[in-house]
Amino acid sequence: MAETHSVTRARIEFGLRTFGASPLPVPVELEHDTDDPYAIVAVLHAGANIVRWIFGRDLLADGLxxxxxxxxxxxxxxxxxxxxxxxxxxxxxxxxxxxxxQELAAFLDRTYEKVPVGEESRWFDFDEELAKLALLD
Structure with a gap:
């Protein structure tokens, strides 16, 4: 394992595309946790509903x-x-x-400062994650 655990966060206003209208504003909180360095968590605030999506940091970076x-x-x-x-x-x-x-790229840059590309495995405890899976059986 590597240095001290940290979470990088950003609050970015996304726009929900709708037919025939301007995009509706949707506040989104992005998180990158050094305990799960491959992932980005996006928490969308849609009215009273909160929706969480987890996807790869590489997916977001490549998609830019x-x-x-x-x-x-x-x-x-x-x-x-x-x-x-x-x-x-x-x-x-x-x-x-x-x-x-530009805001997405700035968020990603901050995550790379904490966990550079190629160093994710230094932060990820494979044995601990396997032990969690074993508990599911």
Whole structure:
């Protein structure tokens, strides 16, 4: 394991794309925890509802440059390159959101300061995670 545990957070206003109208503002809290260095948690505040999505840090970073992702989460640059598009799909529904690409990149840069690319395994305790899985049996 590496240095001291920390969580990097950012609150970014995403826009929920809707047909025939301007995007509706959706506050989103992004989190990167050094205890799970491969993941980003996005907490969306949609009215009284709170929705949590967990996806790869690499997926978010790669999606700022080119379309990426399959299935539940896809990220791509928008036609307006100052924005990124985040598509979320689940059995309960789907949402297409846009976010300021520069704010996403700044958040990612802060996560890389804590856990540089290629050093995630120094922070991730595989034995501990396997032990958690064994408890599920």
């Amino acid at each position: 440059l080119a379309p990426t992702g399959e299935g539940d989460v896809r990220v791509s640059p928008a036609a307006d390159r100052s924005k990124a598009v985040v598509e979320l799909n689940s059995p309960d529904g789907a949402a297409v959101l846009e976010a300021p690409a």
